[in-house]
Amino acid sequence: MAGAPGAGGGPKDAGWGPLALPLMLPTWAVIGIFLALPVLLMAVYSFLTREFRGGVEWQFSLAAYDQFFVTRGLFGDEPPSLEWTYILIFWRSLWQAALATGLCLLIGFPTAWFIATRSPRSRTVWLFLVTIPYWVNLLIRTVSLKFLIRDNGPLNEFLMGIGLTSGPLPLVNTNLAVQLGLFYSYLPFMVLPIYAAVERYNFALSEAAADLYAGRWRILWEITLPVVRPGIVAGCLLVFIPSLGAFLAPDLLGGAKNFMIGSLIDEQFKGSQGNWPFGAAVSVILMTLVMLALLIYARAQGRGRA
C-alpha cells in the first residue's frame, strides 16, 4: 500500500549515538523487503513478456501497457485506437471508491462524534462495538452480505413481507451491492481516525466561537471541521485507497458485469488465463494514480499552511 503523505522523517536519534544506525536497520530491512522490493518487482514484471500458463519471460516488452491503452480491433488488423475497456473499469472503480468514501464520511463522522462525546467509560464500549465485525474474516462477512441481500434472502423476504415490494429486488450483481459491500467493509476505517481527532478536539474552541457570535452550523463549518480535518483526511484515505483496489466485494457482490480493478488484477494471476505482465501493469497504473492524487492533495495542503 502507498505510504501516507508526509510520513517521512525518522525518529529522533539524539542520545543513541553510534547505536542509532544499527537500531534503524530492522526498520529499513522491513521496509526494503516488504515494501520497496515488491513494488520494484511489480514494476519490472510489467515490462516483461507474458508466459502462457502464468509467469514471465525475461524479455523486455511494452505489450502489457499496449494491451491496456491500445486496441486494434477484435482480430488485431484495424488501425490502433484507444482501448476503453480497462479505462472504464478504472472509472467504475474510481467512482465506486469515491462514493463509498463519501457514504462512509456521511455516516462515519456523526458516529465518531457521538462516540467521542460520550463519557470515557462508554466510549470504550462503543469503540469495542465498532471493531467487533473485524473479529470475523472479511470473506465470510462479504459472503454473509450476499446471503442477506439475495433474491430469497432475509432482506427481500422482509420487504415483501411488509408489502413494500411485490417481488424480490434484484440486488446481487449490481453496482449497488458492490457499493454496500465497500461501505460495510471500510466504515470503521473512517470512524476510528475521526474519533481520534474529535476526542482530542478542544471544545473550548466551540465555546469561544459561540462567544464570538457564531451559530451552531458556523461553528461546525468554520472551527470544528477544519480543526479535526487531519482525522477526516486520514479516514478518507483509509477508505478510498483500499476501496479502489478492493476485490472481494466487487467479485462476490458485483459479478462479471461490475468488474473493478481489484478483480481485473486478481484474474491476471490465476490459472492459465492469467497474464502476469498485464496484471503488474494494471497495478503500476493504479499505484501511479493513487500517488498522483496524494501528491496533489499534499501540495494543496502545503499551500494552505504556508
Added chain:
Amino acid sequence: MAAAIEIIEVVKRFGATTALESLTLSIADNEFFTLLGPSGCGKTTVLRMIAGFEPVSAGEIRLFGQNIAALPPDRRPVNTVFQHYALFPHMSVIDNVAFGLKMKGVDLAARRARAGKMLEMVHLSAFAERLPAQLSGGQQQRVALARALAPEPRVLLLDEPLSALDLKLRQAMRIELKQLQQDTGITFIFVTHDQEEALTMSDRIAVMSAGRLQQVGTARDIYETPLNRFVADFIGETNLLPVDVEAISQDASRVRLPGGGALTVPGTATPGRHTLSIRPERLVPDPAGPLKARLERVVYLGTDLHLMTRLQDGSGLVVRMQNSARSALPAAGEVLSIAIEEGAARLLAD
C-alpha cells in the same frame, strides 16, 4: 451609575450538587469587577452563566436591564477571554481577532482594519500572519484579549487569563489590563483565585467560597474590614485570635484577649467566644502592649521580617516588622510585649 450586569438570586445546580447558592450581585458599567475565591467556589460558574455556556437553575441575569437568560451565547453582547485562550489553531492571528466581526457580518476590509487596530493595541502587529502555535504564552494571551475586544462587547469576561503566565509577565499584564479597561471603558468581569491580582486591579471584589458570596467591596474594604473568618484568612495574611466578648456598647465591644489583656474594638457581637483578626503588619513590639508572646523564630523576607511568636494560651501570632538596620532584633525565646495599632483589630462575624 447604570448596572451593566445584575445577578438576581441566581442558583446553579449540577445534578444533586449545588454549585452556587442564591447569588445576588450588581456590577456597574465601566467597572473592573473581580470574582475571587479558591477553586471550586463557583466563580467560573458565574462567568459561564453570564457568557451563556451554562443555563441558570433559578434566578435572573440582566445585562443593562435586559434579562438574557433565554439568549444563547452567540446572541449575548459579551465576550470572553478564556483561561487557556482557546485560540483557533488553524487561523492566523489576524483571522482569530477578526472572527467575531466576521460572524457579525462586518465586511472583509472593515474587519481587517479593526483587527489590525486591535493587534496594534496589544503590540502584536508584527505577528498578524502567524499561527497561534508560533506565539509564546504571553503573546497568545494578548491575541485572546484582542479577539475578545474586537467586536466591542459591552462586557468583557476574563476567566483566570493570567494563570498560565510566569510571574514577571503576570505582573506586567496586570497593569496593562487595568490600563486597557480604563482606556476602553468596557466593564471587565475578572475571575481569579489570586488575591494579589484581585487587589491590584479591581474597582470592587466579590469574595466567594463554597458557592456562596462572602463579601463584596473595594480592595481596601475586604482587606481592612473583612466580614468573616474566610475573607480575613483568604485575603492577605492575618492572625486569628480567639477572644471573649465581655461588654457591648453602642458601636464597640470590649473583648478579653488570650493571656488576659483587654481591648475595645469597633463593631458589636453577642457576648461569648469570637474571633479577632489582626494583620501582622499592624502589630508592633511595644513594652506597653497588651499581648505577651514568646518569640519562637524570626523569618527573614528581605524587606520585612516575620516574628513567629506564641501566646500563653498556645495560639500563634505573627508580627511583621520592616527590616531596618536601626532596630535591634529580639532573640528567640524572649518574651515580647506586643501592641495592636489603633483600629487594626477586627471582630469577625463567625
